[in-house]
Amino acid sequence: MTQEASPRLHLVTGNHVDRLPDDGQPDDGRAAAPVVAEGSVLADLLRRAEALDAQVAAASTPRLPRGSGVVLAGAALTVVLALLGRQAWQLPQRGPGGVADVTQSLVTFLLLCAALCVWSAGRLVRPAELLPSRGAAPLWWALVAGSALVSLAAALSLASYAGTGERPADLLLRCAVPLVPAVLAGVLAADAGRPARVRAALGTGLVTVPMVAVGWALLSSAAGSADLGDVLGMTLLSGVAPFGVAVAFVAADRRHRRAG
Structure with a gap:
């Protein structure tokens, strides 16, 4: 045996130098086996922990409501606001220049209705999670807020015809109020896929x-002769029908047709 600079002892046999273990046991690889086994167990535990974290993250991620949920929420909101609108409000007058003598109570009611609609749209659509680009979500909010203001003005215009015996002559223009924002929302979500386009339009x-x-x-x-059914019928004609056309236009996969 010989001793090198290292404090460990080495056994010289022929042309080979074997290192003796510190505890005097033969170095046949048995001592390293528990270390390898412990390392594999630790790696397996780490993999299981990562898989568990992924499952928890997937379960805690909020899911976007389906399109049918948005439609049902819109139907319920429409009926509720129609019932509230049929209450005894002090309606504006129809003057030569348009709407006149709008009461503060009616304006407050319409503002609350518009705010509720905008909040519901943002809550159900969640544009920040739906739209891929950063600038698309603020544009969607601006589009929805602008639509609410235009819809509020259109509601005041309709209310001014009450008691005059005249019929609103701008029905086609009123049909554009729900149609145009839906198409523009689909344009904002053009790169996010068909479900995102439809959801943005439904919002x-x-x-x-x-x-x-x-x-x-x-x-x-x-x-006195008009009831809730008449209100919902006119809403279906001037609101739901053009809006449905806009959603169908947004949902159409025109890229696939061009490629074909």
Whole structure:
């Protein structure tokens, strides 16, 4: 045996130098086996912990409501606001220049209705999670807020016809109120896929369609012969129908047709 600079002892046999273990046991690889086994167990535990973390993260991630849920919420909101609009509100007058003598109570009611619609749209659509680009979500919010203001003005215009015996002559223009925002919302979500386009368009309908119902409800509140069914029928004609056309246009896969 010989001793090198290292404090360990080495056994010289022929042309080979074997290191003796510190405890005097033969170095046949048995001592390293428990270390390898412990390392594999630790790696397995780490893999299981990572898999568990992934499952918890997937379960805690909020899921976007389906399109049917958005439609049902819009229908419920439309009926509720139509019922509220049929109450005994002090309606504006129809002057030579348009709407006149709008009461503060009616304006407050319409603002609350519009705010509720905008909040519901944002809550159900969640544009920050739905739209891929950063600038698309603020544009969607601006589009929805603008649609709410236009719908509020349209509701006031309808209410001003109450008691005058005149019929609103701008029905086609009123049909554009729910149609245009839905198409623009689909354009904003053009790169996010078909489900995102449809959901973004449906979000605008949560604002425009219920506000259309409010306008017809205010108009019918002065006429004793009109009931809730008439209000919902006119809402279907001037609100739901053009909005449905816009959603169908947004949902169409035009890229696939061009590729074909």
